[in-house]
Amino acid sequence: MAEIIAHPRKAVAINPLKTSAPLGAALAFLGLDACQPLFHGSQGCTAFALVLMVRHFREAIPLQTTAMTEISTILGGADHIEQAISNIHQRARPRIIGLCTTGLTETRGEDMIGDLKLMRARHPEWHDLSVVFAPTPDYTGGLQEGWATAVTAMVNTLVPDGEATPAGCAPAVRDQINLLAGSHLTPGDLEVLREIVESFGLTPIILPDLSGSLDGHVPDRYIPHTLGGTRLEEIRAMGRSVHTLAVGEHMRGAADALTQRTGVPFTLFDHLVGLAANDRLVALLSDLSGRPAPPSLRRRRSQLVDAMLDGHFHFAGRQVAIAAEPDLLLALSALLAGLGCTIRTAVTSAASPVLAHVPAGRVTIGDLDDLETGARGCDLLVTHAQGAEIAKRLGIPLFRAGFPLFDRLGAAHRVTVGYRGSRDLIFEIGNIFLDHRSEHAPGHPPLHHEEDDDDRTIGSQAAAG
Amino acid sequence: MLKQKLQDVLNEPACATNQAKSTQDRRKGCSAKALVPGAAAGGCAFDGAKVALQPIADAAHLVHGPIACEGNSWDSRHAASSGPRLYRTGLTTDLQELDIIHGGEKKLFRAIGDIIERFDPPAIFVYQTCVPALIGDDLVKVCGLAAARFGKPVIPVNAPGFVGTKNLGNKLGGEALLDYVIGTREPEHTTPYDINVLGEYNVAGELWQVTPLFERLGIRLLASITGDGRYHDVCCAHRARVNMMVCAQALINLARKMEERWGIPYFEGSFYGIGDTSTALRTIARLLVERDAPADLLTRTEALIAEEEARAWTRLARYRPVLAGKRVLLYTGGVKSWSVISALQEMGMIVIGTSVRKSTETDKDRARDLLGPDARLFDQIPAREMYRMLQDGEADILISGGRTQFTALKARVPWLDINQERHHAYAGYDGMVEMVRQIHLELTNPIWTQVRAPAPWEQGA
Secondary structure, three states, rough: OEEEEEOOOOOOOOOOOOOOOHHHHHHOOEEEEOOOEEEEOOOHHHHHHHHHHHHOOOOOOEEOOOOOOOHHHHOOOOOOOOHHHHHHHHHHOEEEEEEEOOHHHHHHHHOHHHHHHHHHHHHHHOOOOOEEHHHHHOOOOOOOHHHHHHHHHHHHEEEEEEEOOHHOOOOOOEEEEEEEEEOOHHHOOOOOOOOHHHHHOEEEEEEEEEEHOOOOOOOOOOOOOOOOOOOOOHHHHHHOEEEEEEOOOHHHHHHHHHHEEEEEOOOEEEOOOOOHHHHHHHHHHHHOOOOOOHHHHHHHHHHHHHHHHHHHHHOOOOOEEEEEOOOHHHHHHHHHHHHOOOOEEEEEOOOOOOHOOOOOOOEEOOOOOHHHHHHHHOOEEEEEEHHHHHHHHOOEEEEOOOOOOOOOOHHHHHOOOOOHHHHHHHHHHHHHHHHOOHHHHOOOOOOHHHHOOOOOOOOOOOOOO | HHHHHHHHHOHHHHHHHHOOHHHHHHOOOOOOOOOOOOOOOOOOOHHHHHHHHHEEEEEEEEEOHHHHHHHOOOOOOOOOOOOOOHOOOOEEEOOOOHHHHHHHHHHHHHHHHHHHHHHHOOEEEEEHHHHHHHHHHHHHHHHHHHHHHHHEEEEEEOHHHHHHEEHHHHHHHHHHHHHOOOOOOOOOOOOEEEEEEEEEOEOHHHHHHHHHHHHHHEEEEEEEEEOOOOHHHHHHHOOOOOOEOOOHHHHHHHHHHHHHOOOOOOOOOOOHHHHHHHHHHHHHHHHHOOOOOOHHHHHHHHHHHHHHHHHHHHHHHHOHHHHHOEEEEEEEOOOEEEEEHHHHOOOOOEEEEEEEEOOHHHHHHHHHHHHOOOOEEEOOOOOHHHEEEEEEOOEEEEEEOOHHHHHHHHHOOOEEEEEOOOOOOOOOOHHHHHHHHHHHHHOOHHHHHHHOOOOHOOOOO
16 A cells, blocks of 8 residues: 655645646547537637647647636636637537636636526527536646546536436447546557457447547548547447446546446446456456457467566566556556566656555655656656656656657557557567666666665555645 | 736837727737637737746746646747756646635745745746636735845746737736846946847747857847846846847837837847848848947948858759749748748749738738739638648648648648747758758658558549
């Protein structure tokens, strides 16, 4: 059990690890087909998030703003929302608008749900438009939390309530399952998960599905909103699935909401990296489908085992410093520790129940400066692209993971889930260790283990905000 | 106080766009037209202020606000530094819900103290953002108290995002320099050749394509405002003999007020394009001589211009055979367009259209003169229309900022980046040669025939 350290008195974040909650919500909405995310805030809120996502995905990103000004903030922004929705409805014709608040409009405080109801009454022409509202103040949580809020809002707004509507009571489709995807999964990961699920003869509805929209394809015409991603009809059909897989602890809220609305039970996976997690997935899919694991998966499992056998020599005893959002932190540190690395420094962006399970002495809720301070003498840094300067300063190799990865091609296509993704991840990190073998050999002080001089009782502690 | 400042900046008498407006429009400010909910694009005032000031490389830049303002944007511009790296450190008070309930002033004060203790910078710029502005955190007061307590310049930059556009923020950044920085220190010595360059941010190291030219003429760059800038140099900027304003729209208020306050004449110039670079050097020399620099500077400048122009045109000549006849769609804001048009035309390229959305009437006339009657001047091209133009083969290459990058690429049309995120430096004589080289590389890249080939299942369709 890791001890969780928060810095309630720390006044300044130095080299932030965190990106904002509205950005995470927008990213989730980009996984819906024919969707246009909209930030209720000043135009800068949208511009910064937009630029960062464009740099990460190397794609045009549809993201709009209600363009709040000082005066409209004070007077209340309902008419800006109304005007924004009208403009988007006319110009881009999306089927869904994902409306996210920001720090600015949340500080002011508005009755968004009430306002939206009144607007809809005034605009009968919006009848074919769904508006999903996600309250995402910038001052609470980060990308992962914003993503979770948006997915929960999608479920509560778009999935018919089983009790209330007769359609919800339609018989279950026997081979259909739901997959609630966490923000730590890339479009490439989702593509692979779909294949794995389908190899059991099951049909997954993935929510949200970035593999359809942000997988870097070249469309043959101009589309002003998302193209690809979960379709509205699919979301409405989620109540007829036999089971829901939720990937990431931060998907628990959405999974709970889905169960409450539809009665479909769920199984939660913190992540799908490494042998144990994937064995659990395969066992569950086998159960649900009544089919044995297909030969291709068995072969891949064997390849992963072989990669662990070949690779573990290079991981054993290595000291790693890692900074990532909670669910990704758990996924990567579990894999590394599972191959014999010591997680010397673990930094994350926000409190989460999974932090206690991170295989490290302690987890700091902090910034990349905490990572830098704790990384001296480590063999590997793991964090997003903003860690590159730190790695250079410390002379420690960097394995890039998380968001944003603006200095890498193919960030959307990196796969780390499934047997094969885990195998390749072991190769990729193992090769970094191989490249840096000699640098840390003679003349280097002997490995120092934090637990050697740590006489505290290691336990978990409630973390503050 | 911020309100007064805004009125002042929006009334800028030296701004041609502003002067062309009616009194009523002027009062609405630069941003009145741009902000349409659901159809707006571009950065906020905070973004603009940060763009203008952050290149001061040895200073700390602290953003007072929730995580979005700094967390989503830190270290994202390629304003290069020849030494200090502190400006690339992301610093924010990362306001949490409780900070907003209790007010963020104390946290801000402690943050300033922590930064001074940790980094000991010559100065800290503190940027206001929307949320603390809304809850009434008094940035000026906290910065004043901190400056007194810690004995360091702590400069409030009062440009919360919701007061307007990025351009307005540039100007508010300039105001902060006027109010708190410029004139607070005397240079160790002065020369008759001292100049400042305003509004050049050293993106991709462009300033360094120009400073060797200054050095050869014996012109001293007293303060770069702010590319590769140093805080103490900016403090001494009031002793320069001439101000050159590079990004005219951005810091015109600064140039005009420096003239008012310290009698420094300014001119608007550009280092994009061969002709414009020569004109800029010529104007600097003339203004310096008018202010008592030895007159031989003029002849030395002409000699340098003749040599550099000849060298540049010789180097460019080899690209002409490939580039001649190729059609360019130029889509960028501000002065950059006019400056490169002549170089492209000299290569025999045909500029089929250019954007004029940030341009004055004078600029538009100039574009019409350069491009002839057939060229189109665009205010804004909707993405859908631009995609169609490119898909229909109306241009061989799009030269633009990052915002339209994927419109070109998805239409499988060559694209050249001239935005602030670009990686190549295009200033001065060498920069223009580099730009033409990059256009050549892009147009002749072997991928274009490959990616336009039909898929197997499309053969014969």
